[in-house]
Amino acid sequence: MDQNTVVELVKPDPAAPGEGWREGDVWLAGGTFLLSLPLPQIRRFRDLSELGWTPVEVNDAGLEIAATCKVSELMAYQPDPGWAAGPLLHDCVRAFLASFKVWNGQTVGGNICTSIPAGPMTTMACALDADYLLISPDGSERTVPAIDFVTGNNVNILRPGELMRKLTISAAALNRRYALRRFSLTKAGRSSVFLVGTRDPESGEFLLTVSAATIHPFHIRDAGVPSAAALLDMLAEIPDDKYFDDPNGRPDHRKHMTDLFAEEIRSELAN
Ligand SMILES: Cc1cc2nc3c(=O)[nH]c(=O)nc-3n(C[C@H](O)[C@H](O)[C@H](O)COP(=O)(O)OP(=O)(O)OC[C@H]3O[C@@H](n4cnc5c(N)ncnc54)[C@H](O)[C@@H]3O)c2cc1C
Structure with a gap:
């Protein structure tokens, strides 16, 4: 649906994505939730789609999944066959009830930040004991355990303007x-x-x-x-x-x- 109170699409600076945050702003990921119900309080979308974050990366910390990683990209990613819990990534994607449009538009971070009980990316992150990196509009960062993030139906611990940057899953959890x-x-x-x-x-x-x-x-x-x-x-x-x-x-x-x-x-x- 159209959000006809929105007057501007902001392209955030990748080096300081929260800069200039103001009341009425909202982070726009895949938009599948944001464009599915009336939200008259919104004035500006802050578009996350061009921040250029690598969707999935394996490094010394384990597996990092960008908040902007599309769910379809996670499905296309082939985890190391040595990780006993690797197939859980795809099991959780398959748990979505989603049309073609939602399946291909939605992001991992968007699903977690929507914070509905049935969010399978939340299930995946909690089951794999993930941590989330969150960035405030002033650039300060905090890391929180996935299990502490969602606190109710469509409620989470994000502060105004705070952005989810990525999830980190340790190699030990994947084993x-x-x-x-x-x-x-x-x-x-x-x-x-x-x-x-x-x-x-x-x-x-x-x-x-x-x-x-x-x-x-x-x-x-x-x-x-x-x-x-x-x-x-x-x-x-x-x-x-x-x-x-x-x-x-x-x-x-x-x-x-x-x-x-x-x-x-x-x-x-x-x-
Ligand atoms: C037909 C249909 C079927 C659906 N089925 C399911 C289902 O089976 N399970 C389910 O869980 N949900 C479902 N949903 C709800 C919703 O579309 C999903 O939760 C989807 O995963 C949201 O992802 P998105 O990237 O489109 O987020 P968006 O719609 O762009 O954003 C959702 C919310 O998260 C915030 N947000 C997004 N990214 C970030 C970030 N990086 N940092 C901080 N805040 C952020 C946005 O500001 C917004 O409040 C469905 C919706 C529709 C319309």
Whole structure:
């Protein structure tokens, strides 16, 4: 849809993208969310499409994915076959309910910053224990763990004008075994439950990411694979009012499926 309150398209300076930020500005990535509902408070789009950030890069830190990396570019990227969790990148892209236009337009950062519970790029980043680099309009930077970023349905910790620059995933996280379970009401529907478990091949650490079922992702971490009863106890610490309620699923159904999937993942990773 047209955003007819927008009066200017700003091309940010790649060296200082937030410079000149003012009220009514909004970062424009793929635009698939921004152009899908009325947002009359917007006056200017700050276009991220020409900043020239390399979409995906492997370096000493592990894997870096630019916020502006298109989801289709992530799908085209072939991760190192030695990374046990490499295929999870594509599994998460496939979890999108998206038309051709959304599939080819949307970006990894745009999906994470939209911060809806069913955002599969959030699931991917949390499951792989990613960090996000955020840049303020004054140029100062902070790094935050992915699990702390989304705090509610369409709510996150971004401050006014703050820009997501990239995600960093460590090589250690990519070396972990993983198992996932996803539920949606229809075959190609939006996720109403999306759980990913990983296990470190050396330390044996177990990490379960609960997403889509809850208004923001939760981590359950243990030194080893917990017993079935211990896992249920840890899941019970997720407050009932954090389970999401929308036409894709009731909170009690989401909780039920979360417990069921968590046990399947636990048992798969225990072997
Ligand atoms: C038909 C349709 C189907 C959809 N299906 C799904 C689905 O299955 N799952 C899902 O999660 N979503 C879905 N969406 C919602 C949305 O389109 C996606 O979340 C999409 O991934 C957003 O990415 P984008 O690059 O287009 O972001 P944009 O629309 O450009 O931006 C989204 C928000 O993020 C902010 N933003 C973008 N990039 C940055 C950045 N680098 N730093 C700071 N802020 C930034 C923008 O200012 C805006 O607030 C769907 C939307 C439509 C219209």
